[in-house]
Amino acid sequence: MAVNAQYLSFQLEAMDVNGNGQIDLNEYTEEYRVVRDRLLKDPDRNNAFYTGAILSFVMALIALSIDLFTTYFQSRTNSIKI
Secondary structure (H helix, E strand, O other), X not given: OHHXXXXXXXXXXXXXXXXXXXXXXXXXXXXXXXXXHHHHOOHHHHOHXXXXXXXXXXXXXXXXXXXXXXXXHHHHHOOOOO
């Protein structure tokens, strides 16, 4: 899918006739709108938020479990005696 997005980006860059990095009014065609819409509706691009949220949750869960394990282990070995 990333290859498809890169291909569409190359197509959009090719439609910039004067090479100024922007699509001017004379370059804004129906073909440009179709390619732009295909790039913006890319499912990988739209699901990046969900992927990031899931990965953040997993990493936080791993950090929490490590912290709980080390806290439990330290409390078992270094018990406070009164």
